[in-house]
Amino acid sequence: MQSVIEILTAKVAEAFKKCGYDLPVIVTVSDRPDLCQYQCNSAFAGAKAYKKAPFMIADEVAAALSEDEIFSKAEGVKPGFINMTLTDDFICKMAAAMAEDKNLGIPECAKGEKIVIDYGGPNVAKPLHIGHLRSAIIGQSLKLIARSMGADVVGDIHMGDWGLQIGLVIAELSERNPGWKVFSPDFKAGDEVPELTAEMLNEVYPAASARSKTDKEFSEKAHTCTFDLQNRREGYIALWKEIMRVSCNDLRSNYDKLNVDFEYWYGESDADKDIPELMDILEKKGLSYESEGALVVDVAEETDKAPVPPVIVRKSDKSSIYATTDLATLIQRMRDFSPDKIWYVVDNRQELHLKQVFRCARKAGIVPECTALEFLGFGTMNGEDGKPYKTRDGGVMRLSDMIQTVTDAALARIDEQGNVTENREEYARKIGMAAIKFGDLINHRSKDYIFDMDKFMSSEGKTGVYILYTVSRINSVMRKTDEKGRFIAISSDTERDFLLSVINSPECWKNSLSEKAPSYICDNVYNLAVAYSRFYHENRIIDEADENKRLTRLALSALARDMLVKHLEVLGIEPVDRM
Numbered sequence: 001m002q003s004v005i006e007i008l009t010a011k012v013a014e015a016f017k018k019c020g021y022d023l024p025v026i027v028t029v030s031d032r033p034d035l036c037q038y039q040c041n042s043a044f045a046g047a048k049a050y051k052k053a054p055f056m057i058a059d060e061v062a063a064a065l066s067e068d069e070i071f072s073k074a075e076g077v078k079p080g081f082i083n084m085t086l087t088d089d090f091i092c093k094m095a096a097a098m099a100e101d102k103n104l105g106i107p108e109c110a111k112g113e114k115i116v117i118d119y120g121g122p123n124v125a126k127p128l129h130i131g132h133l134r135s136a137i138i139g140q141s142l143k144l145i146a147r148s149m150g151a152d153v154v155g156d157i158h159m160g161d162w163g164l165q166i167g168l169v170i171a172e173l174s175e176r177n178p179g180w181k182v183f184s185p186d187f188k189a190g191d192e193v194p195e196l197t198a199e200m201l202n203e204v205y206p207a208a209s210a211r212s213k214t215d216k217e218f219s220e221k222a223h224t225c226t227f228d229l230q231n232r233r234e235g236y237i238a239l240w241k242e243i244m245r246v247s248c249n250d251l252r253s254n255y256d257k258l259n260v261d262f263e264y265w266y267g268e269s270d271a272d273k274d275i276p277e278l279m280d281i282l283e284k285k286g287l288s289y290e291s292e293g294a295l296v297v298d299v300a301e302e303t304d305k306a307p308v309p310p311v312i313v314r315k316s317d318k319s320s321i322y323a324t325t326d327l328a329t330l331i332q333r334m335r336d337f338s339p340d341k342i343w344y345v346v347d348n349r350q351e352l353h354l355k356q357v358f359r360c361a362r363k364a365g366i367v368p369e370c371t372a373l374e375f376l377g378f379g380t381m382n383g384e385d386g387k388p389y390k391t392r393d394g395g396v397m398r399l400s401d402m403i404q405t406v407t408d409a410a411l412a413r414i415d416e417q418g419n420v421t422e423n424r425e426e427y428a429r430k431i432g433m434a435a436i437k438f439g440d441l442i443n444h445r446s447k448d449y450i451f452d453m454d455k456f457m458s459s460e461g462k463t464g465v466y467i468l469y470t471v472s473r474i475n476s477v478m479r480k481t482d483e484k485g486r487f488i489a490i491s492s493d494t495e496r497d498f499l500l501s502v503i504n505s506p507e508c509w510k511n512s513l514s515e516k517a518p519s520y521i522c523d524n525v526y527n528l529a530v531a532y533s534r535f536y537h538e539n540r541i542i543d544e545a546d547e548n549k550r551l552t553r554l555a556l557s558a559l560a561r562d563m564l565v566k567h568l569e570v571l572g573i574e575p576v577d578r579m
């Protein structure tokens with residue numbers, strides 16, 4: 001369905017035309033709600049073209065608009081604004097139409113688009129740390145936003161499962177257990193493979209990584225293991241598969257708790273089969289050349305303000321690296337999906353890497369111009385000291401520990417309030433997740449933010465808990481009646497204000513999609529919740545004696561709940577029916 005801004009834009013454009021002006025028209029929600037609900041400043045653009053004072057044009061257009069019965073007021077205001085206010089009847093009808101719409105009036109403006117989102121990006125064998133939290137929750141949210149606006153979206157986790165970290169783990173395990181058959185050069189399919197556990201991997205990787213920094217021989221061994229793995233040495237592949245099995249189970253359980261899912265669990269290893277083609281293309285196009293033993297491609301451009309170094313596509317030891325697998329993955333993505341867009345939800349600090357990859361992919365013709373490659377960087381989650389969030393003892397915070405911490409805090413809160421007695425754990429998980437997800441997503445993704453548990457858990461202010469609380473409050477109203485609401489007429493200012501925020505919501509969704517930033521959805525759901533709360537405090541609902549008022553308020557409450565839940569849904573936040 002058309003949004004109110006779209007309807008107004010069409011009407012104002014028609015009025016301009018009727019008055020003899022051919023001008024591009026923009027209508028926005030008014031930034032002076034005390035004066036009007038909507039405004040249009042396009043008369044200013046007409047001043048030059050038509051050699052007329054803008055207010056004269058504005059006056060004429062406003063007069064033409066006044067004839068339309070959707071406006072209670074349309075006026076030209078000096079020096080040239082067109083201010084518009086809708087009738088309550090139109091606002092009410094618009095809200096009713098949105099309530100009926102299968103997408104609640106959220107525009108499906110991304111229909112027909114195919115989008116691949118690369119997010120999550122965990123590294124196999126390394127424990128998930130909180131840096132991976134942001135990619136997962138931002139990526140999941142962008143996927144759901146684009147999907148609910150009509151796009152065909154698939155998410156690919158793009159695991160780091162083929163690089164040095166695996167070589168380190170293999171090297172460390174082989175030092176500790178030299179007798180394992182998988183390390184023997186004559187290992188063959190069917191030979192015994194040791195069973196690993198997540199706890200083991202969590203201990204082995206940090207030990208190996210620390211050792212490689214001081215022990216040169218060990219570090220070389222890890223590189224050799226990486227190279228041999230990439231060249232499919234059988235014992236290593238068997239061990240790698242076991243590492244993958246354990247790691248993926250562990251990852252899945254963490255992502256499940258976050259309510260984050262992926263259509264494709266591909267890893268860098270899956271790109272391996274496309275590497276020969278990649279190398280072939282780069283060579284045939286004369287793009288790759290040897291430099292200090294490595295194979296590189298120049299990607300600098302004349303207009304670069306900061307230097308963009310050549311991208312390394314094969315190291316001097318002949319093993320493939322991060323950029324190699326990212327480029328080969330693009331071959332696979334184009335072949336399998338031929339998407340219109342590929343979005344990378346990756347830490348800001350990897351911007352240069354992806355810039356190099358994108359440029360190389362364009363130069364090589366792997367990705368055509370009509371497919372957009374977009375780096376959607378995100379900032380760092382900091383502790384209260386403004387430095388990357390750490391555990392109390394200064395270590396890197398594990399994602400699983402963080403999930404436990406918030407769940408515990410939510411449980412303590414539930415028990416303190418005493419409203420929930422059954423399924424406490426499940427409620428606690430949902431509330432805890434709402435707190436951290438909203439606390440993260442409310443910030444524009446590109447910004448750093450401070451993780452502040454007390455703030456995120458507060459039931460007041462821009463928090464997930466406040467939104468959940470508002471939903472559960474509406475639920476408790478609805479539980480008390482069987483009556484079905486109907487939009488009949490607006491009878492109070494707070495009703496009008498709330499419904500205006502509803503009918504203005506589509507523009508926030510459009511902004512969120514065009515900027516690829518869930519923060520717009522967070523701001524909007526907060527505004528809706530605040531407007532509903534004001535309405536709730538000032539009006540009777542089920543015990544209102546006047547039937548028209550009562551039915552309208554019930555319909556408004558049902559719409560409020562549906563809208564809030566729809567916003568929460570795309571933020572990846574599950575509502576609770578009581579709190």
Ligand code: ARG
Pocket residue numbers: 118120121122123158159160326344346
């Ligand atoms: N595994 C990487 C890391 O932990 C993130 C992967 C991002 N995606 C990509 N296509 N490079 O830093």
